[in-house]
Amino acid sequence: MKNIFYIFVTVVLISCVSKSAKPETVLQLDSNKTTLIEEIQFLKDSGYPLSKELELDSFPSRSRAYEENKVLYKTLIKASSKIRMLSVHIEDNKPFLVYPQIGRSKNFSFDKGKILEVYNREPIPPIVEDGRSFDDSLNGINFRYNDGNLSEVACYYHFDPCDEKILLTPAGEIQKVIKEKNTCKKGCGNLIFFRAPGSYKIADNKVRVRKEPSTKSEIITELNKDTPIEVIADAEVYEEVFPHYGTWGKVKLGDGTEGYVYGAFLRAPAEPDVVAIREKAEEWKKKNGWKRK
Template sequence: MYIKYVFICILLLFFSNLFSQESIAREEDLVNHWRKELSRFNYSLPEEFELTFKKFNYKRGGALIPNARKNVKLIEDFKNEGINYQINFENTANPLSGSDVKLAAYFNNEKLVLITSTSLYLDKYRRYEYSNILVKSGQAYEYDMDGNLTLSCFDNTQRETYSEIISREYCGESITVGFQNEILNVKKHRLKCQHECTPFYPFREKGIYFVTRNNANLRRESHSKGIVLKFLSKDSKVELLEDTFQQEWIKGLGTANYVKVRLDDGGEGYLHGAYLRAPGEPDVTLIRERAEEWKKRNGVKGY
């Protein structure tokens, strides 16, 4: 009996060490998995990011690049959402948004769960303990564990408790998307969005992009009053050459920097960054158009 007990203990110890080694190996591989997921949106993670992540025992890390910052942290607050890592992308060149507004990618280990923006929570009661909390807001890409997409919107509304403040506060509609952008469901939420459900891009990296809507203004200068050189049609392919870090909010479009792009015919100019989507990024314009058709077919009323 004693020998059997010892044998079982040895087996338990062996498998415990085996699982522990697998866990460590998985942590060492996390950045490569994140790189693959984020490459769909043309976001990269430099070597410095990976080195600092390992240096701080896979709890946090980051990297500074010109006019921007990328950082990661292990988080405990979103266990009920299946989230344990948060990667932030910040525009350090803009004094208006700065560190208060970020693009955040949330992961369950190596799996991408959510991409949305975060903004500073403004508590109407001015409670000190709730100051400097960043909450999810604006347009959101939600992914299940099989990688299926739901396009949603979060609102920065007043809430009572800490758990309510940091949770996802849905507003408007959530659109569940299937293969080849087939609309599977449109869910209307209780809250109507207080603000436009538009994206926030702190910066854009070099690479190939597609124009998100018709009549996108290609300008000679990098601001909304610049002379229009050409109107680009939806799905036009452009090469992003440089981010100017000159940020603007445009009604109905979102917040982003003006970027310098090159067209297929060799022409160059400046586009507002929210006119662009990376090759692996959801085609929000198409999804919303098809969602409207789905609602008409199924007798669903929107806001």
């Protein structure tokens, strides 16, 4: 197990929704479960399954950490009751680096029940002489929130913002688009470890439903953005579909046909509609002449 200090050198956050624009509640809890605390409910609404031990229905009375291991990933939740801060670290169980054994991770951070940030981290070689130092940096898409409202969508490579940064108003409108000096050398992808069973929406246009969980498998059909779809289970088959990293979800279509959709192309209730945000950003750029600011 990795050093806890390493796991929490940074806290994490992901998309949350304001009281005036709550997401569809489609990932339902079991009827016999009590109400979960906001932070844990947000994780479930983001499509991440948690064991009963991690499904907290009350905030811990003292600082403590919870941990669980799955075949493909491990989850660590660390809580501090004094200031009601909660951090969640979900890490790939297939290390990206052999030594030290470090994998990609997705991080969430909360403050007093509200989401603050959601980001991906990735260890970047080479390993230097001491065998421990490496560039464990932000990579891919990053979400930041202000008072629980999505306020920034940005791409990162080696801790530095790259390509562009989209700033949003509390109402979800585009405030500004900033063109960054750096180019995202690895693209601006998302990291999806697992998709819990439940109702989702297709995240992009022309998303392919395949017969097997592989980009080489036969295509059953194509679905457009916002099409409702039921995820039966996570296939637990990992694949990198540039610029994303993740597993496939086993889905059921409206006519009962079963197939597979890549996890990054499924959108859970608490996840931002990145495609719609980027479309609005393009409109903003045309209107404002895409100036470097």
